[in-house]
Amino acid sequence: xxxxxxxxxxxxxxxxxxxxxxxxxxxxxxxxxxxxxxxxxxxxxxxxxxxxxxxxxxxxxxxxxxxxxxxxxxxxxxxxxxxxxxxxxxxxxxxxxxxxxxxxxxxxxxxxxxxxxxxxxxxxxxxxxxxxxxxxxxxxxxxxxxxxxxxxxxxxxxxxxxxxxxxxxxxxxxxxxxxxxxxxxxxxxxxxxxxxxxxxxxxxxxxxxxxxxxxxxxxxxxxxxxxxxxxxxxxxxxxxxxxxxxxxxxxxxxxxxxxxxxxxxxxxxxxxxxxxxxxxxxxxxxxxx
Numbered sequence: 001x002x003x004x005x006x007x008x009x010x011x012x013x014x015x016x017x018x019x020x021x022x023x024x025x026x027x028x029x030x031x032x033x034x035x036x037x038x039x040x041x042x043x044x045x046x047x048x049x050x051x052x053x054x055x056x057x058x059x060x061x062x063x064x065x066x067x068x069x070x071x072x073x074x075x076x077x078x079x080x081x082x083x084x085x086x087x088x089x090x091x092x093x094x095x096x097x098x099x100x101x102x103x104x105x106x107x108x109x110x111x112x113x114x115x116x117x118x119x120x121x122x123x124x125x126x127x128x129x130x131x132x133x134x135x136x137x138x139x140x141x142x143x144x145x146x147x148x149x150x151x152x153x154x155x156x157x158x159x160x161x162x163x164x165x166x167x168x169x170x171x172x173x174x175x176x177x178x179x180x181x182x183x184x185x186x187x188x189x190x191x192x193x194x195x196x197x198x199x200x201x202x203x204x205x206x207x208x209x210x211x212x213x214x215x216x217x218x219x220x221x222x223x224x225x226x227x228x229x230x231x232x233x234x235x236x237x238x239x240x241x242x243x244x245x246x247x248x249x250x251x252x253x254x255x256x257x258x259x260x261x262x263x264x265x266x267x268x269x270x271x272x273x274x275x276x277x278x279x280x281x282x283x284x285x286x287x288x289x
Contacts, residue, residue, distance in 0.1 A: 016216065043073070074177050087121045095109065098116070104243055122179075184211065234264065257280075
């Protein structure tokens with residue numbers, strides 16, 4: 001196991017994220033950031049091991065210590081109107097970073113049909129979280145009603161709404177956490193499911209530090225596109241979505257649907273047999289002989 005070079009990660013991502021923290025072991029980095037107090041927008045939490053990592057549809061996602069790149073990112077968006085496309089943006093950040101990967105709807109990262117990475121986005125109340133101050137220095141006068149300077153925001157014995165207003169922009173509507181675990185050095189025996197893989201098994205580079213930097217850098221770029229509702233985001237997603245054009249079985253909360261995938265909508269929903277669906281588990285079906 002090669003340890004993450006935190007100094008290198010923090011230096012490389014200083015302009016992209018507010019805070020980059022690390023724990024050796026935790027239950028779930030997503031849960032940690034959802035429950036954190038006095039935490040800023042753009043906080044990243046990295047871990048070497050998750051004991052109860054969460055996947056889509058209530059699944060668990062675990063692996064030996066140091067065998068994955070595991071992290072979660074906290075965001076404080078002004079609106080949840082387009083939340084459905086955020087997991088797609090996160091998946092794109094991985095395909096941007098690892099050559100030859102594709103996305104099975106909505107955001108399962110695959111190599112040759114085997115799962116490499118799990119991604120989960122969650123939303124909840126803002127709680128004790130605040131917008132990060134801009135990179136430029138602020139005076140007490142500029143901070144205004146919060147009556148704290150930039151260095152004191154983390155101590156913030158003030159109303160979080162006032163802090164959010166003081167550092168600019170509208171108050172956030174929710175706390176959103178995006179987490180992922182990328183299989184790096186897992187062996188065949190370590191894989192949690194049969195149709196999974198790792199970078200080591202695929203003969204790829206296994207430098208976890210470099211991978212963390214690259215994926216997080218691309219994630220920041222995709223988050224900016226998501227925040228601005230840049231149409232290029234969905235164009236890029238469709239270009240790497242392996243579900244498009246496939247015959248699939250979609251397991252939805254109201255039952256299974258089988259049919260051809262005709263489109264991925266601008267809101268991230270999948271069109272199967274002429275109808276759009278926002279949730280479900282996709283299985284690609286083999287062509288009939």
